[in-house]
Amino acid sequence: MKFQPTERIKALPPYIFVELNRKKRVLIDAGHDVIELGIGDPERPTYRFIVDRLKQAAEDPANHRYMLLYGCPGFRRQAAEFFEQRYGVTLEPNTEILTLIGSKEGIGHLPPAVVNPGRGVLVPNPGYPAYRATTLFADGVPHDLPLSEERGWLPDLEAVPADVARNTVLMYLNYPNNPTGACASLEFFERALAFARKHEIILAHDAAYNEMYFGEERPPSILQLPGAKDIAIEFHSTSKTFNMTGWRIAFAAGNKDVLAALGKIKSNIDSGQFAAVQEAGIAAYAGFDRPELHESRAMYHERAKVMAAGLREAGFRAAEPRATFYVWAGVPSGYNSTSAANKLLEEAHVVGVPGHGFGTMGEGYIRFAVTVDLDRTRTALKRIKALKW
Ligand SMILES: *Cc1c(COP(=O)(O)O)cnc(C)c1O
Numbered sequence: 349m350k351f352q353p354t355e356r357i358k359a360l361p362p363y364i365f366v367e368l369n370r371k372k373r374v375l376i377d378a379g380h381d382v383i384e385l386g387i388g389d390p391e392r393p394t395y396r397f398i399v400d401r402l403k404q405a406a407e408d409p410a411n412h413r414y415m416l417l418y419g420c421p422g423f424r425r426q427a428a429e430f431f432e433q434r435y436g437v438t439l440e441p442n443t444e445i446l447t448l449i450g451s452k453e454g455i456g457h458l459p460p461a462v463v464n465p466g467r468g469v470l471v472p473n474p475g476y477p478a479y480r481a482t483t484l485f486a487d488g489v490p491h492d493l494p495l496s497e498e499r500g501w502l503p504d505l506e507a508v509p510a511d512v513a514r515n516t517v518l519m520y521l522n523y524p525n526n527p528t529g530a531c532a533s534l535e536f537f538e539r540a541l542a543f544a545r546k547h548e549i550i551l552a553h554d555a556a557y558n559e560m561y562f563g564e565e566r567p568p569s570i571l572q573l574p575g576a577k578d579i580a581i582e583f584h585s586t587s588k589t590f591n592m593t594g595w596r597i598a599f600a601a602g603n604k605d606v607l608a609a610l611g612k613i614k615s616n617i618d619s620g621q622f623a624a625v626q627e628a629g630i631a632a633y634a635g636f637d638r639p640e641l642h643e644s645r646a647m648y649h650e651r652a653k654v655m656a657a658g659l660r661e662a663g664f665r666a667a668e669p670r671a672t673f674y675v676w677a678g679v680p681s682g683y684n685s686t687s688a689a690n691k692l693l694e695e696a697h698v699v700g701v702p703g704h705g706f707g708t709m710g711e712g713y714i715r716f717a718v719t720v721d722l723d724r725t726r727t728a729l730k731r732i733k734a735l736k737w
Contacts, residue, residue, distance in 0.1 A: 375693070383720060388673065397635055411624045414620060427445045437569060451585040462610075469517070471483065472707075474710035522554040526674060527715040545578075550606055557671055561645065590641075597621055597632075656669070
């Protein structure tokens, strides 16, 4: 038998990081100093107070067993507490919060829970690739929700064709946004909820960057809106907020029927996150307002400011983001995403992600993650500015 992957697998777009990594490897092997601004992964270690809690929790045999879905109520209670303190929203920990093994896990398991084969899912373009990929895994149909610079990277919901809206059962939004760094107001969320309500669409808001904001204005939760729980869920994660990408601890909050369906899928697939990691997650959310986090926000803000200004001097179009650690830059004229990213890599030894990797609407842009210190950021900029564009 000659093995053939399924049609679902064949329908996936190529994973852009693979080719990028191959080229990067060649340069590193040749002895070049490559500056990695591609992958969105904080370079700083997880905060001490969280690591310490894990160490302690790992020693407790009570934590060594299967946790199953509802086995560790402490994390869900703490998530609810965080929601109350940060957003002024009251959630019932046992039904309106679901513990996840990273928010990507929850995103990936949502389509089989709520999308029947052939039904539509509105996915932002450009956007986090998992929305589209995992829709395909459930034999759902991804429909583009185009985002554009002119509209501040917010979708024009009025422009969604009637037949698409009719077929759609799930819509993803993600603000603060990856890859563009754009933010949304509560007023925008209100319009999105009205659209979802009108067409009976579940609204899944990915809030992975809600706690990575700069300045006084903190990004809102969609669950702050009255009646949001009737139709919306929201994904929150420790990954970016607490430098915990490797730990895999996150939660979904909101509509209890959607969360119950997602929980049903999960309980047939995983047996819960390690309880000691959930304990560490409790420490994290209890510490969401600690000074270390504010210092980290200031640090990313400074880097993003320097990066955006430097890119503009080099001939890119780049606005300073108000949240996330991404600078989303329009490439100089005469280039597209790929040719600009290749030039950066080959001539400046700087890795940025070509925007089309996040969808067709990302063509003409490059995403830079400011995950190196200020000195390295400046070195990268010096090299970029030295190129002829
Ligand atoms: C990083 C990221 C996630 C995944 O976070 P995990 O909780 O680590 O799975 C989800 N959504 C977006 C938009 C991200 O950038």
